[in-house]
Amino acid sequence: MKVFGSSGVRGVANEELTPGFVQRIALAAGSVWGSDTVAVARDTRATGRMLADAAASGLASVGKDVHRIGIVPTPGAQAYAERAGVPVVMITASHNPPEYNGVKLIGADGIELTRNSLERVEERLLAERFDTVPWNETGESRRVENARRAYVAEALDAVDRETIAAADLTVALDPGHGAGCLTSPEFFRELGCAVVTVNAQPDGHFPGRDPEPVAANLGDLGDLVRASDADVGIAHDGDADRAIFYDETGSYLEGDATFAALAAAELTESDITVSAVNVSQRLVDVTEATGATLELTPIGSTNIITRIRELEAEGATVPIAGEGNGGVLFPRYRLARDGAFTAAKFLELLAEKPASEVVAPYDGYANVRENIHYETDAERDAMLAAAEEYAQSADATPTTIDGYRLDYGDAWVLARPSGTEPVIRVYAEAREETRATELAVGATEAIRAGKKNA
Numbered sequence: 001m002k003v004f005g006s007s008g009v010r011g012v013a014n015e016e017l018t019p020g021f022v023q024r025i026a027l028a029a030g031s032v033w034g035s036d037t038v039a040v041a042r043d044t045r046a047t048g049r050m051l052a053d054a055a056a057s058g059l060a061s062v063g064k065d066v067h068r069i070g071i072v073p074t075p076g077a078q079a080y081a082e083r084a085g086v087p088v089v090m091i092t093a094s095h096n097p098p099e100y101n102g103v104k105l106i107g108a109d110g111i112e113l114t115r116n117s118l119e120r121v122e123e124r125l126l127a128e129r130f131d132t133v134p135w136n137e138t139g140e141s142r143r144v145e146n147a148r149r150a151y152v153a154e155a156l157d158a159v160d161r162e163t164i165a166a167a168d169l170t171v172a173l174d175p176g177h178g179a180g181c182l183t184s185p186e187f188f189r190e191l192g193c194a195v196v197t198v199n200a201q202p203d204g205h206f207p208g209r210d211p212e213p214v215a216a217n218l219g220d221l222g223d224l225v226r227a228s229d230a231d232v233g234i235a236h237d238g239d240a241d242r243a244i245f246y247d248e249t250g251s252y253l254e255g256d257a258t259f260a261a262l263a264a265a266e267l268t269e270s271d272i273t274v275s276a277v278n279v280s281q282r283l284v285d286v287t288e289a290t291g292a293t294l295e296l297t298p299i300g301s302t303n304i305i306t307r308i309r310e311l312e313a314e315g316a317t318v319p320i321a322g323e324g325n326g327g328v329l330f331p332r333y334r335l336a337r338d339g340a341f342t343a344a345k346f347l348e349l350l351a352e353k354p355a356s357e358v359v360a361p362y363d364g365y366a367n368v369r370e371n372i373h374y375e376t377d378a379e380r381d382a383m384l385a386a387a388e389e390y391a392q393s394a395d396a397t398p399t400t401i402d403g404y405r406l407d408y409g410d411a412w413v414l415a416r417p418s419g420t421e422p423v424i425r426v427y428a429e430a431r432e433e434t435r436a437t438e439l440a441v442g443a444t445e446a447i448r449a450g451k452k453n454a
């Protein structure tokens with residue numbers, strides 16, 4: 001797909017992502033969708049209203065009535081779609097820097113469009129083949145006020161409120177000036193937690209921190225955990241579909257470690273869990289310990305969601321899936337990443353022991369990364385051929401759906417061309433640093449040697 005990547009369309013607002021472009025996406029999506037009504041939602045970005053207006057006008061032009069649901073987290077928009085039975089155009093750039101914006105398309109079932117549906121929208125978009133209607137059939141817009149509250153109420157009903165309330169937790173919350181500012185504080189209060197916040201005023205200029213919830217951006221949250229003696233710190237990205245945690249000492253917890261802890265609590269023997277080819281050894285170890293099966297997809301949440309749909313259609317149970325960046329899905333609740341819901345599932349675990357102990361079994365894995373640069377396409381192809389040969393001859397289980405991943409049982413290595421730079425990235429992970437280094441060096445040397453064949 002040229003326009004829709006693995007997480008929708010993103011670009012610098014008003015340069016790459018202009019109102020005209022967003023309007024054409026809406027014209028295309030509206031032409032494909034059968035529904036008479038489509039909702040438009042946005043996160044807190046400064047350009048959100050401008051682009052939401054463009055989407056709404058495109059939809060009206062192809063005869064759709066438009067529900068303007070305002071600022072909501074992406075999972076809140078998905079909840080609205082499912083409840084109202086209408087597709088949604090969500091204006092968000094998720095974790096990207098403030099100058100970005102983007103478009104995510106959600107079906108009337110509340111689930112992100114599959115690759116097939118996105119391809120149909122993209123064909124219309126590239127051909128500019130839109131089903132515009134005569135003037136007297138254009139759609140009407142109306143504001144819908146209750147989307148946030150309904151989302152919070154639904155999430156509250158879906159978690160173990162009694163257990164969480166009885167744990168008497170103090171939550172330090174950093175919604176990062178994003179859409180979660182308008183839903184997560186009340187969500188955790190209504191779960192019975194004491195809530196203290198930082199960066200909790202919605203602001204599209206993101207003055208306190210960038211929207212991406214990584215350790216480098218979250219120093220204030222660690223400080224707040226310590227200053228308020230909180231039991232846990234929770235951070236969201238700009239559209240609050242992700243949750244990253246701090247423990248009770250104010251230490252950053254790796255997303256891979258919390259994902260593994262959540263998976264260990266959910267998975268049983270006949271279950272399947274789905275993650276991407278860069279999945280941590282921690283999740284591999286959890287599936288090993290629980291007897292569940294791990295399925296890998298190419299990197300990107302759209303691929304994970306598409307695979308879960310296929311597995312569920314075959315009758316499989318997928319209680320948890322996702323990635324180590326804080327984007328976790330609990331498909332029995334909804335086939336969507338949801339930062340607040342994920343955080344509540346983590347709070348359920350804190351009823352028994354402190355956060356540091358919950359993640360302790362999944363701590364202390366070693367990651368090693370190497371970048372191998374190339375100058376020409378011929379060099380890249382020769383190196384990938386060497387990676388393939390290395391994968392075939394290794395005493396490991398290979399996965400070749402997105403680069404070359406080799407699982408050795410206790411450790412893994414992945415070689416994969418970067419999408420943005422002229423490098424092949426090599427990742428390795430094991431419990432022991434020496435083991436991870438050994439695997440990374442082995443793969444790197446084999447791939448470098450292949451470069452000579454260019």
Ligand code: MG
Nearest residue numbers: 094237239241
């Ligand atoms: Mg996001």
